[in-house]
C-alpha cells in the first residue's frame with residue numbers, strides 16, 4: 001500500500017479535491033509509478049463535465065510521466081528507477097492487439113474506462129471508502145499510479161517531465177493521425193481543423209513530413225498566429241465564413257488530407273466538400289453520445305474517405321520513442337505549446353485550458 005495525494009473527482013461538474021488516498025500494491029504485470037508530471041487532455045475535462053458512465057469518486061489523468069518505484073510479479077520490461085511515459089492500456093491478446101492495432105483493443109473500454117483494476121477492485125481507498133481509478137490504465141492526477149507493462153514506455157532520463165507527459169495521449173493522438181492514419185506524401189496538401197494541442201501536434205507532424213500547403217483553421221486568432229510560427233503556410237479564421245470556399249481560395253482543386261479535431265458536424269461536412277478526389281478526412285474528437293453527422297454522400301464517390309482514428313493509430317511502445325526522437329531532432333517542437341502548473345493548481349489549469357488561455361497544461365507533482 002502506498003499513501004498518495006490524488007485529485008479526486010467526487011461529483012460530475014465539481015472541481016477536483018486534493019485528498020490523501022491509499023493505493024493498492026502492484027499486482028501481476030503491474031507497475032507502481034511515482035508520477036512527476038501529468039498533462040491535462042480534453043478527455044479528462046469531458047469526463048469531469050458530462051455523465052459518461054464512469055463510477056465516482058474517481059481519479060482521472062492519462063498523460064502521466066514519472067519514475068518506476070516498484071514492479072509486480074512477472075514484470076520484465078522496466079525496473080525501479082526507470083523513467084517512463086504512461087499511455088492507454090490494451091490487453092495484448094485480442095485479434096486487434098495481435099494485428100498491431102492495440103488502439104482498437106477489444107478490451108479498450110474495460111481497461112481504460114471501467115474505474116477498476118483487472119481484478120474488479122477500485123485501486124484506491126479514501127477516508128470514506130473506495131476511490132475508482134485505473135483511468136487509461138493509470139489515473140495520473142496523483143503522486144503515484146498503477147500502470148501495466150503494455151502502457152508503460154521506458155524513456156531516457158535526460159528529458160524533462162513536462163515535455164514527456166503529453167506524449168502519452170495528446171501528442172500521440174494528433175501526430176499519429178498524420179504520421180500513421182493519413183501518412184501524407186511530401187508536398188501533399190493538408191488542413192487541420194481546430195488548433196488546440198491535438199491539432200497543433202497534427203500540424204507539427206504535417207510540417208515535419210514536408211506537406212504543403214499546410215492550412216490551420218480555428219476561431220482563435222492567437223492560435224492561428226502560433227500555427228503559422230510552427231510552420232503552417234496559411235491560416236483561416238473560422239468566423240462563420242464558408243470553409244470550403246476559404247480552403248479552395250488557397251487550393252482550388254481541394255485538399256489531399258484533413259484532420260478534424262473539432263467534432264463539429266458542420267465543420268466536418270465542409271471539410272469533406274473541400275477534399276480533392278481521393279482525399280481523406282480523419283476525425284478524432286470524441287463527441288457526446290448520440291451525435292450524428294450529415295454529409296453529401298456523393299462526395300465519397302470521388303474516392304474520398306472519411307474515417308475516425310483514436311490515439312493516432314499508434315502503438316505507444318513503438319510510436320512514443322519515435323516521437324521523442326523527432327522532438328530531440330527539433331522536428332516536433334511540442335514544448336512550444338506547454339504551460340506548467342503545480343499539481344495543487346489543477347483546477348486553475350483546467351479553467352485556463354477551457355478558457356483557451358493555455359494550450360497544453362502540464363501539472364508538476366513536486
Ligand SMILES: [Zn+2]
Pocket residue numbers: 090091092093094095096097102104105106107
Ligand atoms: Zn487487445
Ligand SMILES: [Zn+2]
Pocket residue numbers: 041042043044062169170
Ligand atoms: Zn487524452
